[in-house]
Amino acid sequence: MLNRIDHLLPKLSPAEQRVARWVLAHPRQAAGATLAKVAEASGASEPSVIRFCRRVGLRGFRDLTLRLTEALSRPASYIHRDVDANDALPDAVSKVIDASIQALVDTRALLAMMPLEQTVAAMQAARQLVFIGLGASGHVAGDACHKFFRLGIPCSALIDSPGIAQMAAIARPHDVLVFVSTNGAWANSARAAEIANKRGATVIALTDPMSRLANAASIVLPCEPVEDTGVYTPMRSRLAHLAILDALLVSLALSMGDEASANLRASKDAISSQYSDVTSRQQP
Structure with a gap:
């Protein structure tokens, strides 16, 4: 939580920054303080404290004290x-x-703020799942597609801007597009999400909740690990995205019940039978 507040500090309004700086300097006091106390100590109004809480992805002041x-x-x-x-x-x-x-x-600390049940319900009702990512996030999208299709839901992964734009242009209701992005700053992805949303598709975004991509999404799963700027490819965010998608996969399988179990068993048996055929041909 403290890393997140520090990371979002430049994006906050002046009043929200005063609250953020006080919380960062006095986290233990803030964890046990009242709304009025935080407002007074930070030199901000109580509504500014509430706005600060929501800007960092929390439901309210009570959520802030719990996360701290x-x-x-x-x-x-x-x-x-x-x-x-x-x-x-x-x-x-x-x-x-x-x-x-x-x-x-x-x-894990952000899970309470994620609309997981809403996400799973949308996925279960999906005509198709399309996992979308550019750059390093494209590998995460491909990994998700490789896993989710085994539940019996048609899946695809799009990892290039032209393909993403075309998919958004023909998206329909009951299509679920899952955008994966570390900072949600790619204009092409955000534009595609906006178009798909207008066409009635459900747009899920694993990204910075304050980004343009998040604003264009139907469902936002806030995920913004602090990256080491000394490296040139996302590392921590990739792990977070993979973990969340794995958790959604398991949750969706549990929600689908026997249907998911049967499909998972059938996909495993298909691989096992191929392996058995290859092994038998190799034997003298």
């Missing part, structure tokens, strides 16, 4: 540490692993 309490109770060994050019190899590897653990811990 959770953040302060985490093991100190998980504190974020970026890799430095002077780090020895074992230290660098340890920092990468620690950062990966932290990304998943931070994602």
Whole structure:
């Protein structure tokens, strides 16, 4: 929660920034404070405190105190540490692993704010699932497609701008488009999400909840791990996105019940029979 507030600080209004800076400087006091106390201590109004809470993805002030309490109770060994050019190899590897653990811990803390039941319901009623991502997020989209189709729902993955634009232009009601993006800043993706939404498709976005992509989505799964700016490809956000999609897969399978179980069993049996055929042909 504290990493998230710090990361979003430049995007907040001046009044919201005053609240954010006070919370970052006094997290333990904020966790046990009243709304009036936070407003007075930060030099902001009570409505500004409420707006701050919503701007960082929380439902309200009570949610803020709960998330701060959770953040302060985490093991100190998980504190974020970026890799430095002077780090020895074992230290660098340890920092990468620690950062990966932290990304998943931070994602777990956001689960209460995610409309998971609404997302699963939309997926279960889908005519087709289309997973969309550009760059590194395209690999996440492909991984999701590889897993979700085994439930018996038609799936595809789109990882290029022309394909994404064309899909949005022909999207129909009961199509579910799942956009995966670390910061939601790609204009082409946001434009496609807006078009698909207008055509009646359900647009799900795993992204920064304050991004243009999030604004264009029907359902937003807030996910914005703090990335190390010293590397050139998303690492922590990729892990968070993969974990959320895996959780949605399991939840969808449970919701579908026997139908999902039968499809998963059939897909596994199909692979097993192919493996058996290859093995038998190789035997002398």
